[in-house]
Amino acid sequence: MIMVSVASPPSSSYLSPHFGNDRLFSALLLPKRCNWHQNNFENLRHQAIKCRFAKAKESPSANTATLISEPHKYFDQVIITVRAGDGGHGAILSLPKPRAAKSQGKKEMEKTRKKSSYKRDFDGSLILPMGGQGGDVVIYADEGEDTLLEFHKKSRYNAKRGGNVDAMDVLTSQSHDGLAAPTVRIPVPLGTVVKRKRGKLLADLTHPGDEILVARGGQGGISLLEMTEHKRKKMMALTPNVMRDDSDKVLLLGQPGEEVSLELILRVVADVGLVGLPNAGKSTLLAAITLAKPEIADYPFTTLMPNLGRLDGDPALGAGKYSSEATLADLPGLIEGAHMGKGLGRNFLRHLRRTRLLVHVIDAAAENPVNDYRTVKEELRMYNPEYLQRPYIVVLNKIDLLEARNRLSTLAEEIKRIGSDKVPSEPGTFSGDAIQSLPSEGGAADKSSLGSFIKDKMDKGIEDYPCPLAVVGVSVLKGIRVNEMLKEIRAALRKCRDFDEALE
Ligand SMILES: Nc1nc2c(ncn2[C@@H]2O[C@H](COP(=O)(O)OP(=O)(O)OP(=O)(O)O)[C@@H](O)[C@H]2O)c(=O)[nH]1
Numbered sequence: 031m032i033m034v035s036v037a038s039p040p041s042s043s044y045l046s047p048h049f050g051n052d053r054l055f056s057a058l059l060l061p062k063r064c065n066w067h068q069n070n071f072e073n074l075r076h077q078a079i080k081c082r083f084a085k086a087k088e089s090p091s092a093n094t095a096t097l098i099s100e101p102h103k104y105f106d107q108v109i110i111t112v113r114a115g116d117g118g119h120g121a122i123l124s125l126p127k128p129r130a131a132k133s134q135g136k137k138e139m140e141k142t143r144k145k146s147s148y149k150r151d152f153d154g155s156l157i158l159p160m161g162g163q164g165g166d167v168v169i170y171a172d173e174g175e176d177t178l179l180e181f182h183k184k185s186r187y188n189a190k191r192g193g194n195v196d197a198m199d200v201l202t203s204q205s206h207d208g209l210a211a212p213t214v215r216i217p218v219p220l221g222t223v224v225k226r227k228r229g230k231l232l233a234d235l236t237h238p239g240d241e242i243l244v245a246r247g248g249q250g251g252i253s254l255l256e257m258t259e260h261k262r263k264k265m266m267a268l269t270p271n272v273m274r275d276d277s278d279k280v281l282l283l284g285q286p287g288e289e290v291s292l293e294l295i296l297r298v299v300a301d302v303g304l305v306g307l308p309n310a311g312k313s314t315l316l317a318a319i320t321l322a323k324p325e326i327a328d329y330p331f332t333t334l335m336p337n338l339g340r341l342d343g344d345p346a347l348g349a350g351k352y353s354s355e356a357t358l359a360d361l362p363g364l365i366e367g368a369h370m371g372k373g374l375g376r377n378f379l380r381h382l383r384r385t386r387l388l389v390h391v392i393d394a395a396a397e398n399p400v401n402d403y404r405t406v407k408e409e410l411r412m413y414n415p416e417y418l419q420r421p422y423i424v425v426l427n428k429i430d431l432l433e434a435r436n437r438l439s440t441l442a443e444e445i446k447r448i449g450s451d452k453v454p455s456e457p458g459t460f461s462g463d464a465i466q467s468l469p470s471e472g473g474a475a476d477k478s479s480l481g482s483f484i485k486d487k488m489d490k491g492i493e494d495y496p497c498p499l500a501v502v503g504v505s506v507l508k509g510i511r512v513n514e515m516l517k518e519i520r521a522a523l524r525k526c527r528d529f530d531e532a533l534e
Pocket residue numbers: 306307308309310311312313314315325326327328329330331332333334361362363364427428429430431504505506507508
């Protein structure tokens with residue numbers, strides 16, 4: 031925890047949540063109200079994630095406040111504990127005394143007999159009431175959820191216990207089971223992977239309504255009939271639940287509900303993943319072609335969590351245009367060492383797993399754009415060589431700037447040369463689904479895919495993987511050649527779809 035004293039704070043007690051890696055970058059993005067400190071805080075961008083102003087408890091001066099940075103919180107990974115409800119208890123019951131019935135008239139006796147006709151099983155044996163089932167805990171995919179942030183505030187979920195058998199010691203026809211407790215249903219965003227903490231994968235909740243029962247409620251206890259010894263034998267012919275001695279009482283107790291610690295990991299589900307170094311213009315690109323409003327600024331790591339945007343259908347397809355709509359994910363900038371976790375690298379690299387097309391965004395006005403491109407490709411290769419098998423296009427951005435415009439054609443040629451012309455033909459190399467069988471965190475892989483994964487990492491370089499489907503120069507900020515870029519993205523998406531259909 032970092033404590034920084036600042037003078038004359040604004041009155042706000044809570045600013046805005048930001049997320050980053052406490053080991054490395056992570057920005058302290060000051061809210062508008064804090065512009066007056068922007069410069070002073072630039073150096074703090076290395077550490078702070080979520081900040082709030084709080085009056086220092088022992089502060090001698092009322093004008094002094096303390097800026098508290100809280101520990102890093104991932105928006106896309108969280109550990110929670112869930113506990114299902116215990117089962118309700120059964121009861122010790124006795125049969126009503128027959129004398130009471132005998133004292134009534136004949137008609138009354140008949141009525142009472144009918145009234146107290148107990149519930150019976152198909153074989154005629156008595157059914158005794160049971161304690162209610164404890165509440166289950168279910169996790170389900172909900173389109174209305176975007177992040178796992180809520181789980182940092184609340185990481186424990188308990189279902190209620192089942193109701194006890196509410197009998198007044200005597201078995202009657204009215205005796206009924208204890209109430210079952212309701213299921214606790216926990217919504218998570220689409221694309222959430224549910225795992226046991228440090229254990230096996232339980233579910234991959236990709237579609238709306240996908241769900242998994244993660245903790246089962248305890249079963250209710252049974253009820254027992256208490257009998258005098260000489261009646262016991264006769265009664266046992268009617269029901270096995272006759273109490274023989276005190277040790278039977280444990281059967282009355284409801285079973286405990288399951289308790290598990292779970293790891294929830296959110297993997298963005300998008301058709302297109304935008305990758306590139308920080309500041310390349312990925313967020314600007316997303317904002318230029320979709321309605322998304324990502325944060326854009328001229329310092330690196332503005333994007334700390336993936337932004338999603340929806341690309342409209344291809345108008346050239348007429349009525350079929352809606353089938354060509356696509357989701358784009360703008361991922362935080364990658365840097366050298368990302369595959370080892372630098373700059374949030376691994377956390378975001380895994381979001382590419384479900385994308386079908388990659389768009390490399392390069393700042394063509396940067397010092398060495400080809401090197402930048404190689405760095406990103408190398409990081410992808412080191413994280414998962416399969417990422418380089420995926421179809422991709424390269425966007426050379428910022429051609430409104432002179433230095434970019436002057437070198438555009440040579441740059442495009444150079445980039446096209448990095449990679450082989452061979453179109454991937456093995457089934458799965460184009461398919462997003464096949465990627466899921468590849469080794470990664472939490473994903474079990476068969477021996478052969480693991481073998482080729484390691485071999486690929488050792489033997490192949492970025493030149494051995496396919497070259498881009500297209501290289502386009504644009505200025506997403508100034509709207510130069512954005513339509514050409516869109517055409518290429520759509521054409522590439524069409525290829526992915528054709529390929530998928532051919533596989534089906
Ligand atoms: N001149 C020029 N500047 C651009 C262009 N596209 C983006 N920029 C600027 O480049 C800076 C970085 O843009 P972003 O879109 O935030 O870059 P990013 O790749 O998302 O950055 P990270 O969030 O750090 O990964 C901003 O100041 C943009 O205004 C462009 O076409 N031309």
